[in-house]
Amino acid sequence: xxxxxxAALMQSYLMVKGVLLDVSGxxxxxxxxxxxxxxxxxxxxxxxxxxxxxxxxxxxxxRQLAQHLRSHGIEVxxxxxxxxxxxACAWLxxxxxxxxxxxxxxxxxxxxxxLASGPCAVVIGDAAQAFTYDSLNAAFRKLQRGAPFLALxxxxxxxxxxxxLSLDAGAFVEALxxxxxxxxxxxxxxxxxxxxxxxxxxxRHADDVVMVGDDVESDVAGALQAGIGAAILxxxxxxxxxxxxxxxxxxxxxxASIEEATRLILGMSADGD
Amino acid sequence: xxxxxxAALMQSYLMVKGVLLDVSGxxxxxxxxxxxxxxxxxxxxxxxxxxxxxxxxxxxxxRQLAQHLRSHGIEVxxxxxxxxxxxACAWLxxxxxxxxxxxxxxxxxxxxxxLASGPCAVVIGDAAQAFTYDSLNAAFRKLQRGAPFLALxxxxxxxxxxxxLSLDAGAFVEALxxxxxxxxxxxxxxxxxxxxxxxxxxxRHADDVVMVGDDVESDVAGALQAGIGAAILxxxxxxxxxxxxxxxxxxxxxxASIEEATRLILGMSADGD
Numbered sequence: 443x444x445x446x447x448x449a450a451l452m453q454s455y456l457m458v459k460g461v462l463l464d465v466s467g468x469x470x471x472x473x474x475x476x477x478x479x480x481x482x483x484x485x486x487x488x489x490x491x492x493x494x495x496x497x498x499x500x501x502x503x504x505r506q507l508a509q510h511l512r513s514h515g516i517e518v519x520x521x522x523x524x525x526x527x528x529x530a531c532a533w534l535x536x537x538x539x540x541x542x543x544x545x546x547x548x549x550x551x552x553x554x555x556x557l558a559s560g561p562c563a564v565v566i567g568d569a570a571q572a573f574t575y576d577s578l579n580a581a582f583r584k585l586q587r588g589a590p591f592l593a594l595x596x597x598x599x600x601x602x603x604x605x606x607l608s609l610d611a612g613a614f615v616e617a618l619x620x621x622x623x624x625x626x627x628x629x630x631x632x633x634x635x636x637x638x639x640x641x642x643x644x645x646r647h648a649d650d651v652v653m654v655g656d657d658v659e660s661d662v663a664g665a666l667q668a669g670i671g672a673a674i675l676x677x678x679x680x681x682x683x684x685x686x687x688x689x690x691x692x693x694x695x696x697x698a699s700i701e702e703a704t705r706l707i708l709g710m711s712a713d714g715d
Numbered sequence: 716x717x718x719x720x721x722a723a724l725m726q727s728y729l730m731v732k733g734v735l736l737d738v739s740g741x742x743x744x745x746x747x748x749x750x751x752x753x754x755x756x757x758x759x760x761x762x763x764x765x766x767x768x769x770x771x772x773x774x775x776x777x778r779q780l781a782q783h784l785r786s787h788g789i790e791v792x793x794x795x796x797x798x799x800x801x802x803a804c805a806w807l808x809x810x811x812x813x814x815x816x817x818x819x820x821x822x823x824x825x826x827x828x829x830l831a832s833g834p835c836a837v838v839i840g841d842a843a844q845a846f847t848y849d850s851l852n853a854a855f856r857k858l859q860r861g862a863p864f865l866a867l868x869x870x871x872x873x874x875x876x877x878x879x880l881s882l883d884a885g886a887f888v889e890a891l892x893x894x895x896x897x898x899x900x901x902x903x904x905x906x907x908x909x910x911x912x913x914x915x916x917x918x919r920h921a922d923d924v925v926m927v928g929d930d931v932e933s934d935v936a937g938a939l940q941a942g943i944g945a946a947i948l949x950x951x952x953x954x955x956x957x958x959x960x961x962x963x964x965x966x967x968x969x970x971a972s973i974e975e976a977t978r979l980i981l982g983m984s985a986d987g988d
Contacts, residue, residue: 574844583880606856613893
């Protein structure tokens with residue numbers, strides 16, 4: 443980011459009062475932690491900024507993800523971790539539906555408290571190898587018979603363990619929407635409700651909060667559209683050159699990493715760095 | 716169809732000079748032949764009307780499909796059968812690409828004469844159980860690296876052997892388009908070129924030809940948009956009540972079956988029935 447733009451940005455957002463962090467591609471790169479990630483969170487919290495983790499990753503349960511972060515020195519309370527399954531569960535309970543799950547086997551535990559029988563709603567996440575013709579067709583047939591359609595995310599891609607981009611849940615959401623004519627209800631980012639639940643848990647106003655992510659659609663444009671004050675795109679994870687020009691509104695800032703994002707945020711929160 | 720509308724239709728299209736027939740859902744219901752299908756084709760041909768078969772089915776090779784039709788008493792020459800693989804092969808040869816196939820194993824023989832190596836283009840059909848996360852992800856990664864994307868069809872559904880609708884190729888075309896940002900080139904119906912190749916093989920003008928199908932999008936609206944004179948929707952195969960009101964332009968007529976369609980066409984070709 444050029445100095446001028448950064449300066450202008452800092453002037454506009456001098457009082458950041460809370461931070462939302464994406465996990466995969468911002469703190470983690472596949473299974474490994476990105477340099478300085480744990481220290482960045484400590485610095486933000488030491489500066490009095492509450493931090494919440496907002497992830498669309500659905501290949502792990504919330505418990506597994508928290509454990510994984512802790513194993514990398516990133517202390518996270520379960521209440522500070524926002525993942526789409528919990529929001530979908532709340533919807534299912536409120537509306538009296540049992541989930542027909544098209545999700546990764548590791549995510550199933552997050553639906554343990556839902557109804558086991560009764561009218562069903564199709565719930566789709568990043569099921570990975572559990573996406574087969576037969577599992578997709580079974581979900582399609584439920585939708586055809588009128589089942590509601592709950593999408594935990596609609597991200598296009600994620601950075602896979604081999605360093606390349608891979609298909610994320612969004613592709614399969616699109617496939618089922620196209621064939622069934624049923625529009626999915628989205629529970630993860632960029633759902634406004636999802637962002638705002640994390641913001642409210644900090645006792646902050648959305649426009650005093652900054653979001654940091656590597657997905658220019660879900661994390662950046664999505665956050666800004668939800669009313670989040672600023673959104674920083676990091677050039678790690680799934681970021682590819684030119685991503686920042688693909689969306690409207692564009693990122694508030696584009697930085698190299700969580701470390702640079704942290705420096706920028708601390709400057710934004712304390713009248714200059 | 717009400718008598719008035721049928722009469723008006725016949726008056727508008729008195730001189731049908733050629734017939735395009737969809738196969739699956741019009742002549743065949745899964746593996747079985749629909750009542751009177753073979754006799755209908757004989758009647759049309761006896762009346763001097765050339766008949767061509769235009770199918771988006773890609774779970775069988777052209778050779779297998781012709782054999783299957785013959786086993787049900789429907790005489791079809793390979794030249795009279797239009798399937799998308801041949802059109803895609805011609806494109807691949809002309810443009811110097813080797814196919815990366817995401818198709819049903821039985822369809823692979825239709826690509827035997829294509830290049831085996833060199834720059835590749837992704838070709839997708841109704842791969843059925845060959846649609847796995849890994850096969851879709853491999854195709855996605857080719858598209859990401861700039862491979863052209865060839866879709867043999869983009870139908871939403873087909874009537875499966877158990878009598879229910881199942882996911883067709885279109886859902887997976889949508890999935891890959893969404894994730895990769897690459898728009899597919901379509902080779903089957905409702906591609907205009909595909910319809911017109913069949914029309915030209917009869918030495919007819921498009922507006923003297925009638926199309927009969929059970930897919931209101933690909934067969935009916937697609938044919939009319941391609942300039943085919945009339946399109947009859949049959950209430951067999953994947954037809955579901957109300958389909959005719961889902962598209963623009965709407966079907967020229969909606970009839971119970973290939974038998975009723977044949978009676979209507981013979982009326983349209985001979986100044987009254």
